Amino acid sequence: MTEPGAFAWPPSPIPTERLVLRASEARDRAVFVELFASPEVGAHVGGARPREELQRAMPDVPGRRPGCFVVELDGAMIGLLTLDPRDAGRRGHVLPEAGEAELGYLFLPQAWGRGYAFEACVAALDWFSGARPGEPVVLSTQSANERAMRLASKLGFIEVERFEEYGAEQWFGVRRPSAAPAAG
Numbered sequence: 001m002t003e004p005g006a007f008a009w010p011p012s013p014i015p016t017e018r019l020v021l022r023a024s025e026a027r028d029r030a031v032f033v034e035l036f037a038s039p040e041v042g043a044h045v046g047g048a049r050p051r052e053e054l055q056r057a058m059p060d061v062p063g064r065r066p067g068c069f070v071v072e073l074d075g076a077m078i079g080l081l082t083l084d085p086r087d088a089g090r091r092g093h094v095l096p097e098a099g100e101a102e103l104g105y106l107f108l109p110q111a112w113g114r115g116y117a118f119e120a121c122v123a124a125l126d127w128f129s130g131a132r133p134g135e136p137v138v139l140s141t142q143s144a145n146e147r148a149m150r151l152a153s154k155l156g157f158i159e160v161e162r163f164e165e166y167g168a169e170q171w172f173g174v175r176r177p178s179a180a181p182a183a184g
Contacts, residue, residue: 009066011131016123019116020072021081024063028070031077031108032062040109044145046166071107071120078116079107081124083137091163092140092172100138101128103155103175112147121155129177136174143171 010023024032033054035041042048063070063080071079081104088098103125105117125137139157141148149171157173164170 008131011127014069014123014127016119018073019078019120019123021069021120021123021127022072024061024068024070024080026061028077029058029060029062032080033058035080035106035108038109041106044142044148045106067101069120069124071105071116073111073116078111079105079120081105081120083124083128086138086140091165092138092161092170094136094138094160094174100136100174101132103137103139117151118154121151125155125175134177136176138172138174140165140170140172142166143169 013020013022033051036049036054037051039048067083069081069083070077071081083101083103085099086093086102094100103121105121107117111117128135128137138160139152139155141152143149143162152171152173155175157175159171159173161172162169163172
């Protein structure tokens with residue numbers, strides 16, 4: 001994958017049936033802190049971080065970088081979604097040069113189970129396929145995270161391998177450009 005700056009950023013907001021994907025703004029800072037301090041969210045991403053530490057370290061406009069989308073419902077941030085180059089030093093790659101786009105997402109616990117992650121991911125993957133035609137997208141999640149495993153399958157990701165990382169078994173999959181997500 002070429003560097004993220006190779007596509008126009010930020011893109012125009014991306015509306016879906018219920019959501020809007022957009023670039024981060026200063027008004028989103030409190031929700032970024034809430035996401036990273038949440039024990040429920042942290043259970044699947046290496047643990048929650050102390051709220052006080054986040055308050056001190058969080059920039060005024062967090063997530064203001066290529067590949068990071070705020071997911072908004074009715075004018076309020078409910079999560080974030082990223083398409084970042086996968087670090088070449090980590091296990092799990094499908095391109096010889098590494099650096100594939102890796103899909104990541106975090107949603108507030110009150111937004112779980114309503115199909116928002118699926119809706120947002122489909123929109124971001126559609127946008128990415130237009131911005132980077134023909135490039136695969138990868139995803140890694142704890143294999144014990146049943147919700148994330150179901151979502152990966154619905155989005156059209158297929159398993160490449162499993163490995164141990166961060167003290168847990170990780171599932172690593174790829175979504176080829178021709179993959180279409182399963183119906184909602």
